[in-house]
Amino acid sequence: MRVLAAMSGGVDSAVAAARAVAAGHDVTAVHMALSADPALTRDGARGCCTISDAHDARRAADILGIPFYVWDMAEEFRRTVVADFVAEYEAGRTPTPCIRCNQHIKFAALLERALALGFDSVATGHYARLEQCADGPVLRRARDHGKDQSYVLAVLRPDQLRHCLFPLGDSLKTEVRDEAAAWGLLIAQKPDSHDICFIPDGDTAGFLREQLGERPGVIVDADTGIQIGAHSGTYGFTVGQRKGLGVTDAPRSGRPRYVLTIEPVTRTVVVGDRADLAATTLAACDAVWCAPIPRPGAPLAVQIRAHGDPVDCVVIGAEPFGFDIESVTPLIGVAAGQSAVLYDGDQVVGQGTIRVAPLPAST
Numbered sequence: 001m002r003v004l005a006a007m008s009g010g011v012d013s014a015v016a017a018a019r020a021v022a023a024g025h026d027v028t029a030v031h032m033a034l035s036a037d038p039a040l041t042r043d044g045a046r047g048c049c050t051i052s053d054a055h056d057a058r059r060a061a062d063i064l065g066i067p068f069y070v071w072d073m074a075e076e077f078r079r080t081v082v083a084d085f086v087a088e089y090e091a092g093r094t095p096t097p098c099i100r101c102n103q104h105i106k107f108a109a110l111l112e113r114a115l116a117l118g119f120d121s122v123a124t125g126h127y128a129r130l131e132q133c134a135d136g137p138v139l140r141r142a143r144d145h146g147k148d149q150s151y152v153l154a155v156l157r158p159d160q161l162r163h164c165l166f167p168l169g170d171s172l173k174t175e176v177r178d179e180a181a182a183w184g185l186l187i188a189q190k191p192d193s194h195d196i197c198f199i200p201d202g203d204t205a206g207f208l209r210e211q212l213g214e215r216p217g218v219i220v221d222a223d224t225g226i227q228i229g230a231h232s233g234t235y236g237f238t239v240g241q242r243k244g245l246g247v248t249d250a251p252r253s254g255r256p257r258y259v260l261t262i263e264p265v266t267r268t269v270v271v272g273d274r275a276d277l278a279a280t281t282l283a284a285c286d287a288v289w290c291a292p293i294p295r296p297g298a299p300l301a302v303q304i305r306a307h308g309d310p311v312d313c314v315v316i317g318a319e320p321f322g323f324d325i326e327s328v329t330p331l332i333g334v335a336a337g338q339s340a341v342l343y344d345g346d347q348v349v350g351q352g353t354i355r356v357a358p359l360p361a362s363t
Contacts, residue, residue: 002026003165004114005123006106007060007068009053011180011187012125012168014060018183019167020123021064028119029061029068032110034077034101035198056187063184071113073105080104082198086211089235092262093337096152096306097196103155111163121165128153129169129346130161137161139290141346144172151306154341154351155288205236217267219247222260222276234264240277240333247271258333278330282313284340284352285322291349293318294342301343302327304334304354310343322352 003025005017020027031054054070061068081100088095111122127142128150136158142148156164168176180188199207212235219229229247231237237245241259257271282302294300294315301310302325312328323342334354342349 001120002118003028003121003123004110004117004119005029005066006110006125007031007057008125008193009050009056009060009187010125010193011177011185011190012127014057014064014125014185014187015176015180015183016123016125016165016167017060017066018064018179018185020165021066023167027064027066027123029057029064029066030110031057031068031070032077032105033070033072034074034105056190060185060187071110073109076109077101077105077198085196085198086208088337089208090212090264091337092234092264094238094335095337096339097198098152098306099155099339102152107156107160107164111160115163121163123165123167125168126153126166127168127171127173128166130164130166132162137164137290139348140169141343141348142168143170147173149306150348151303151339151341154290154348155339156290157288158290161290205233208235209233215267217269219245219269219271221257222270222272228271231267231269234262234267234269237262237269239335245271274332277333279332279334280327280330281316281324282327282331282334282340283322283324283355285355287318287320287322287350287352289320289350291344291347293320294323294344294349300325300349302331303341303343304331304338310341313342315342318350322355323350 003020005020005027007013007017007029017027017029058068081097081104084100085095085097114122126149127144127147129140129142131138139150139153139161141150177188212233215233217231217234218227219231221228237259239259242256245257247257255273258274258277259269260272260276261270296315296317298315300313300315302313303310311331313325316324316326336354338354339351340354341351
């Protein structure tokens with residue numbers, strides 16, 4: 001089988017490529033250049049997409065003895081991931097850029113090019129298990145739940161999953177590093193990347209301020225309706241946020257305050273108690289189904305953040321384009337724009353974009 005291995009320059013994608021080679025596939029490596037100016041992207045443990053990452057990927061491909069290419073996908077990335085990120089925050093929603101990157105870049109633009117060039121599959125270093133069954137692909141959580149990335153892969157359609165390889169799904173991270181060392185890969189102990197790759201200094205609010213300008217507004221207490229602070233833009237907040245609000249704790253109770261709602265039109269951020277963030281219902285749109293659409297009343301689990309555990313829920317209604325669920329225990333900090341992924345055990349059932357953040361209980 002002809003396999004295109006997407007190599008980021010990290011240890012995971014390098015070992016994924018190595019396993020494809022060991023399996024006897026005809027493997028070609030490609031590094032996606034996603035930054036228009038990678039020299040400005042932060043090196044080290046907190047960044048990715050840098051010049052040094054490209055060099056690391058090339059050296060790993062040389063050790064594996066496979067061809068290596070760099071594909072410039074910076075314009076697609078800017079148009080589909082960065083622009084979406086800015087627009088979502090401007091609208092008061094909370095996007096997940098890694099999901100959009102998987103959806104539009106790694107498994108749309110990259111896979112489309114790969115198939116056009118005659119490759120059969122794309123291999124990546126994501127931690128998820130994928131079974132190619134007669135009636136369609138089955139996507140499951142990784143063996144290493146601490147590294148599981150099925151949440152950010154749930155946006156992939158079955159026709160895309162048919163051409164995917166996730167060789168690391170049954171491995172622990174420690175095993176992957178040991179295997180990289182055994183292959184002689186110099187990046188065996190390279191730290192994992194963190195943060196958002198196109199925000200090199202990690203200052204998301206500052207990045208958005210550069211894109212959107214100053215948009216001053218007010219911070220209002222949910223209980224009293226009184227203004228208790230000011231801000232330079234609603235894009236600097238997300239539902240559930242506790243730190244960096246610039247306001248004191250509730251004067252009478254001393255309880256910390258959290259962002260409950262964001263209203264970009266009126267430039268108002270409403271804050272209140274953590275208890276007001278609790279919600280038991282959730283509505284999602286733009287659904288992608290990896291399994292048959294569940295019937296009303298079906299017991300499943302829902303995950304609303306990349307790092308977290310699924311919460312038991314019941315399907316209220318589901319259709320090709322969206323679903324509504326009710327959780328057994330309250331969900332805290334549900335934010336419009338986030339991805340809600342449904343699981344049946346460890347199997348991904350479907351995914352949708354949360355379309356409305358529930359109103360706080362006090363309103």
